[in-house]
Amino acid sequence: xxxxxxxxxxxxxxGERTLAALRDHGAEAYPxxxxxxxxxxxxxxxxxxxxxxxxxxxxxxxxxxxVNGLLAEPAPTTPRMAIVPAGTGSxxxxxxxxxxxxxxxxxxxxDGSDYRSDAMELEGPFGVRRGMxxxxxxxxxxTVKYADxxxxxxGPLKYEAAFWAALPTFRQGSFRLEVDGxxxxxxxxxxxxxxxxxxxxxxxxxxxxxLVDGLFDMIVVDAPKRQAxxxxxxxxxxxxxxxxxVRRVTTRWFRLSTEPVWPxxxxxxxxxxxxxxxxxxxxxVDIRV
Numbered sequence: 139x140x141x142x143x144x145x146x147x148x149x150x151x152x153g154e155r156t157l158a159a160l161r162d163h164g165a166e167a168y169p170x171x172x173x174x175x176x177x178x179x180x181x182x183x184x185x186x187x188x189x190x191x192x193x194x195x196x197x198x199x200x201x202x203x204x205v206n207g208l209l210a211e212p213a214p215t216t217p218r219m220a221i222v223p224a225g226t227g228s229x230x231x232x233x234x235x236x237x238x239x240x241x242x243x244x245x246x247x248x249d250g251s252d253y254r255s256d257a258m259e260l261e262g263p264f265g266v267r268r269g270m271x272x273x274x275x276x277x278x279x280x281t282v283k284y285a286d287x288x289x290x291x292x293g294p295l296k297y298e299a300a301f302w303a304a305l306p307t308f309r310q311g312s313f314r315l316e317v318d319g320x321x322x323x324x325x326x327x328x329x330x331x332x333x334x335x336x337x338x339x340x341x342x343x344x345x346x347x348x349l350v351d352g353l354f355d356m357i358v359v360d361a362p363k364r365q366a367x368x369x370x371x372x373x374x375x376x377x378x379x380x381x382x383x384v385r386r387v388t389t390r391w392f393r394l395s396t397e398p399v400w401p402x403x404x405x406x407x408x409x410x411x412x413x414x415x416x417x418x419x420x421x422x423v424d425i426r427v
Contacts, residue, residue, distance in 0.1 A: 141167040141220075142185035144178060144204050146196025149224035152240050153195045156222050159244040160193070167193070175203050182207025191218040191426065193247065195240075197225010202269055202405035205257060209268050209422060216254065220247035220426035227297065227406065229336035230271040233349065234427040250427045255349040257422035258333050260404055262412035269404040270423070271334040272343060273416060275394055276359075277366070278328045279401040280304040281338070283408050297338035301370060310363055313396045317356065317389035324360035327383075329400075331356050331392055331416050335376075342376030346386070352420040354392060358385040391417045 141160055145153030153169065160167035170181040182192055182204050194204050201221065208217040222243040223231040234253070237243045258269045274282075285300035313326040330337075331354040332344030347355035361369065361383025372378040379386055395413040402409045 139165070140190045141165055141193045142170050142182070142190045143167055143193045143195060144170045144182055144200065145172055146194075146200035146224060147172060149196045149200070152222060152224040155240040156193060156195045156244055159241045160248075163244070163248055165248060178203050179207035179210065183210045186213060186217045187211070189215075191220065193220045193222060193244075195222040195224050197223070197228045198230050198271055198405045199407050200225065201230055201271075202407050205270050205423065206268050209257060209259075209419070216421065216424050218252060218424045218426055220250075222247075227337075227339040229338070229340065230334050230405070232336045232340065233334050234425065236427065247426045252424035253349075253427050254421045255423050255425050256333055256352060257419040258331070258354070258404070258416060259419050260409070260414055260416045262402070262409065262414040264409045264412060267404055267409065268419070269333070269407075271332075271405045272337045273331040273402070273404045273414070274328065274337070274343075275396065275400045275402040275414065276326060276328040277301075277304060277308050277310075278330065278337070278343075279403040279408065280308045282403040282406055283401060285406075295339070297341070301338075305363065305366055308363070309398055311396050311398050311400070313394065313400075315356075315358065316393040317387055318391060320387070322358060322385070322387070324358070325362075326358060326360050326396070327363065327366065328359040329356070329394060330358075333418070341374050343373060345376035345379065349425075350421075351388075352418055353388040353390055354416065354418055356387045356389060356392065358387070359383060360385065391415075
């Protein structure tokens with residue numbers, strides 16, 4: 139098995155250690171060019187076409203770029219991806235309890251087996267975007283936009299700080315959410331379409347989500363802004379599903395429109411303000427753990 143190593147822009151040192159650890163284990167490995175998002179995705183697409191496995195060194199944003207490259211073109215084989223967590227939140231990696239030490243994460247990948255996971259596909263004015271973890275519209279996406287402006291040294295705490303910064307100016311509005319056989323309407327605050335469980339540096343936004351059920355786990359927060367002060371602490375622990383302003387539905391497909399148009403994000407990557415249609419891609423990626 140040959141490994142193509144995709145390194146996030148802020149994880150160069152971890153990337154060097156990953157390549158050294160792979161070679162210490164006798165594995166064939168080489169780095170992929172990362173001069174920008176398009177360059178990295180294109181390099182990933184080519185590596186998969188060449189039959190190579192991808193080892194991602196970075197956080198959720200880097201995983202998102204890699205997955206978009208892996209799923210850009212139809213392929214006869216399911217792509218394989220391993221993860222060396224080196225990002226601010228690294229929420230997707232939490233699903234697999236991947237070690238945070240580079241050398242331990244590499245060893246786990248080399249000694250592990252493949253876990254076939256669903257992926258997400260989203261479509262809107264931004265085009266088609268794929269993801270592995272969480273799509274979010276509303277206050278959560280506004281939080282991501284604020285968090286992107288904060289320095290890296292703030293770590294996972296930047297998401298909490300960004301939440302409180304985004305709350306006063308977020309424009310709550312009406313939503314229409316179409317899912318399999320149902321339409322939900324209300325005056326919302328946050329709408330999540332989750333494949334994974336965690337968001338924002340460990341917040342259990344979708345505690346019942348599964349990577350293998352072929353379904354989005356959708357969390358609809360239909361509550362006034364003032365209730366955010368009690369909801370946010372419950373979301374951190376995954377205890378918000380019993381709140382009267384929270385609804386949970388599962389679906390293979392959704393279409394979300396809001397008035398005013400809400401900001402949207404996937405895997406911590408801001409998409410803009412958009413009406414969004416989403417679908418699950420069952421068993422799209424093998425995660426090596």
